[in-house]
Amino acid sequence: MLRVYALSCGSLEFDRSLFFPAEAPGTPLVAPVSSYLVVHPKGKLVFDTGISCDAQIDPAGRLGKRVASLFAIRSGAGEDVVSQLAAIGIRPDDIRYVVNSHFHFDHCGCNASFPRAEFLVQRAELAIARAERNRYNAKDWDHALDYREVDGEHDVFGDGSVVLLPTPGHTPGHQSLWIRAGDRQFVLTADACYTREHLERTILPSNTYDAAQMTLSFTMLRDLRERRGVELLYGHDAAQWSALPHAPRPLI
Numbered sequence: 001m002l003r004v005y006a007l008s009c010g011s012l013e014f015d016r017s018l019f020f021p022a023e024a025p026g027t028p029l030v031a032p033v034s035s036y037l038v039v040h041p042k043g044k045l046v047f048d049t050g051i052s053c054d055a056q057i058d059p060a061g062r063l064g065k066r067v068a069s070l071f072a073i074r075s076g077a078g079e080d081v082v083s084q085l086a087a088i089g090i091r092p093d094d095i096r097y098v099v100n101s102h103f104h105f106d107h108c109g110c111n112a113s114f115p116r117a118e119f120l121v122q123r124a125e126l127a128i129a130r131a132e133r134n135r136y137n138a139k140d141w142d143h144a145l146d147y148r149e150v151d152g153e154h155d156v157f158g159d160g161s162v163v164l165l166p167t168p169g170h171t172p173g174h175q176s177l178w179i180r181a182g183d184r185q186f187v188l189t190a191d192a193c194y195t196r197e198h199l200e201r202t203i204l205p206s207n208t209y210d211a212a213q214m215t216l217s218f219t220m221l222r223d224l225r226e227r228r229g230v231e232l233l234y235g236h237d238a239a240q241w242s243a244l245p246h247a248p249r250p251l252i
């Protein structure tokens, strides 16, 4: 049986129009940043690593001026993936796999804290991150880490309980995590879908890489929810996040 924990990695404050492009700029939005820990009999897996702790001290230096001007970090003490794991007695070296949904700064900022893990990332995401011109920050992801390229769906432990699910559109190689635990199923969508409202109203955020692909990913997620009874845990949904049990309490 799996155990899953929702790890609080702080919050970001930014203009609502980044999430909801039809709205006029000028209204702030505070969105949670999350990681998840999956404890499987064959190993522990972390899904996304949140924002770098260095970015709290020197946002422009760590994130770059453009990103730091758009996003203010609102994280308290202990709201980072390593501290959250420590609170349940787990060290970074205990983690066998790290899955990055994609390489935006709020999903891979603490990758360097897991030098012994195997990183599972979609081939398309690594390809664009390694391309000369892109908007990713090498300080987040480009370390001497064991990156494994995954192409499409991938059953991590070979028993169908934890499956990487490609959900491109937000970025070229975005992936979500499908978890089957007993009679419950979850998909951790990450930025394939920021909030429930985005899915309900098919709202594509302003930083969408490929609108057609993102719309298809929305359709797949909706289908999983409606036909397969899968619970969707959205990437940055403040209302949903506040209603979830957070580590050290297990989600399941």
Ligand SMILES: [Zn+2]
Binding pocket: 102, 104, 170, 191
């Ligand atoms: Zn993103």
Ligand SMILES: [Zn+2]
Binding pocket: 104, 106, 107, 191, 235, 236
């Ligand atoms: Zn994000």
